[in-house]
Amino acid sequence: MAAVDPVILGIIIGAVVLLLTGIGIGVAVSRRRALERQRRGELSGPGGGAAGGGRDGDGGAVATADPDLDPGAGSGQVDLLERPEAPRTRLRRLRERLAGHNNALSRGLLNLISGGTIDEETWDDFEAMLIASDLGVGPTTELVDRLRTRFKVEGITDGEQARRILREELLALVDPTLDRGLADRRTGEDPAVIMVVGVNGTGKTTTVGKLARVMVAEDRDVLLGAADTFRAAAADQLETWGSRVGVPTVRGAEGADPASVAYESVKAGVELEVDCVLVDTAGRLHTKTGLMDELGKVKRVIEKKAPVTEVLLVIDATTGQNGLIQARIFREVVNVTGIVLTKLDGSAKGGIIVQVQRELGVPVKLVGLGEGPDDLAPFDAEEFVDAILA
Numbered sequence: 423m424a425a426v427d428p429v430i431l432g433i434i435i436g437a438v439v440l441l442l443t444g445i446g447i448g449v450a451v452s453r454r455r456a457l458e459r460q461r462r463g464e465l466s467g468p469g470g471g472a473a474g475g476g477r478d479g480d481g482g483a484v485a486t487a488d489p490d491l492d493p494g495a496g497s498g499q500v501d502l503l504e505r506p507e508a509p510r511t512r513l514r515r516l517r518e519r520l521a522g523h524n525n526a527l528s529r530g531l532l533n534l535i536s537g538g539t540i541d542e543e544t545w546d547d548f549e550a551m552l553i554a555s556d557l558g559v560g561p562t563t564e565l566v567d568r569l570r571t572r573f574k575v576e577g578i579t580d581g582e583q584a585r586r587i588l589r590e591e592l593l594a595l596v597d598p599t600l601d602r603g604l605a606d607r608r609t610g611e612d613p614a615v616i617m618v619v620g621v622n623g624t625g626k627t628t629t630v631g632k633l634a635r636v637m638v639a640e641d642r643d644v645l646l647g648a649a650d651t652f653r654a655a656a657a658d659q660l661e662t663w664g665s666r667v668g669v670p671t672v673r674g675a676e677g678a679d680p681a682s683v684a685y686e687s688v689k690a691g692v693e694l695e696v697d698c699v700l701v702d703t704a705g706r707l708h709t710k711t712g713l714m715d716e717l718g719k720v721k722r723v724i725e726k727k728a729p730v731t732e733v734l735l736v737i738d739a740t741t742g743q744n745g746l747i748q749a750r751i752f753r754e755v756v757n758v759t760g761i762v763l764t765k766l767d768g769s770a771k772g773g774i775i776v777q778v779q780r781e782l783g784v785p786v787k788l789v790g791l792g793e794g795p796d797d798l799a800p801f802d803a804e805e806f807v808d809a810i811l812a
C-alpha cells in the first residue's frame with residue numbers, strides 16, 4: 423500500500439476534528455428525539471454511535487447521556503434511563519414527612535379543639551406555636567382572631583366542626599387561588615427559560631436536577647444550563663442529574679462567564695427545539711451588590727436570545743425569617759416569579775410560605791421534601807394543609 427503523505431494526513435485529520443467539533447450542537451439530540459429514534463429502531467445498541475459532546479461557540483459544551491452520542495454515560499440504551507415519578511403523586515407520598523415535622527403544630531391544633539372550652543393559656547400556646555412555625559406575627563394574629571370569632575359565633579363544641587374551621591382558615595392563609603403553574607411551555611420559536619437563583623447552599627442545583635425529572639415525567643423536552651461556574655463540582659453535579667434521565671447539559675469551563683454559559687444554553691435550547699431550558703446559577707449572598715449585579719446581567723444576556731419565562735428563587739425553609747429578606751432583594755434584581763421552598767422535610771417552619779407569598783405576592787410553586795431524586799413536588803395548598811392537620 424502506498425504511504426500517505428504526512429502533510430495530507432494531517433490536513434485530513436484536522437478537517438475531521440473541525441467537522442466533529444463544529445457540529446457539536448447539531449449532533450446532540452434531546453431526550454424526545456432520542457426516544458423517537460429509538461422507537462423507529464434507529465438507535466444502535468451499547469457503545470454504538472458517534473462520540474458525545476461538542477463545543478458551540480466559546481460559551482459551553484453540550485454533554486448528553488444520549489447513548490448514540492456519549493457511550494460513557496450509560497450502557498448505551500435509552501430504555502435504561504430512569505423513569506421519574508409523576509408530579510401529581512409526589513406531595514401525597516411526601517405527606518408523612520411534612521406531617522412528621524409539624525407534629526407540634528398539629529398536636530397544638532388538636533389540643534386546642536379537644537377540650538370543649540378553650541382558655542386563654544391554650545390560645546397563647548397556640549399563638550406561640552404558630553409564630554415558631556415562621557407564620558409571622560401578622561398572619562398569626564389574624565388567624566387566631568378569626569378562629570376565636572368563628573368558634574364563638576358558630577358555637578363550636580364539637581371537635582370535627584372545629585377541625586373543619588381550622589382547615590378552612592389555614593387554607594385561606596396559604597391561598598389556594600394563586601396560580602402556581604410553571605411557565606415551562608414553548609412560545610412560538612422560543613423554548614421556555616427558567617432561571618434558578620438563590621443564596622449559597624439552598625439547594626439550587628439539586629432543584630434544577632429534580633425539576634428536570636418532573637418535566638421529563640410529563641414528557642417535556644428539557645436542556646440544562648450549568649451557569650454556576652463558581653463552584654467547581656456544580657456542573658458535574660448537574661450533568662449527572664441530567665444524564666440519569668437523558669437530558670443534555672450545556673456547561674463552560676470553571677470560572678467562565680456565567681452569562682455566556684447561560685446564553686449558550688438557551689441558544690442550544692433554541693436550536694434543539696426543546697420545550698424548556700433550566701438554567702442553574704451560582705449561589706450568591708443577597709448582600710453582595712457585585713454578585714447581585716452579575717445575576718441581573720445573566721438574565722439580560724439570556725434575553726438577547728429568548729425571554730426568561732420564569733425566575734425561581736430557592737429558599738431553605740430552615741433559615742426562617744432570613745428567607746424573607748433574601749426574597750425581597752432577589753425580587754428587586756431579577757423579578758422573581760416563583761418560590762421553591764427546600765428542606766421542608768427537616769423543618770416545622772412551613773409558615774414562611776404564607777409570609778413570602780403575602781409580602782412579595784410571589785407564589786410558592788415547588789417544595790423540596792428530601793434528598794431523594796423525586797423528593798421535589800409541585801406545591802398544593804390543600805395537600806399541604808391536610809398534611810399539617812394529619
Ligand SMILES: Nc1nc2c(ncn2[C@@H]2O[C@H](COP(=O)(O)OP(=O)(O)OP(=O)(O)O)[C@@H](O)[C@H]2O)c(=O)[nH]1
Binds near residue numbers: 622
Ligand atoms: N433534606 C433536604 N436536603 C436538600 C433538599 N434540597 C437540597 N438539599 C440538600 O442541600 C444541599 C445543597 O444542595 P445544592 O443543590 O448543592 O445547593 P446549591 O444551592 O446549588 O449550592 P451552591 O451552588 O453552593 O449555592 C445538598 O446536600 C442537597 O442534597 C431538600 O428538600 N431536603
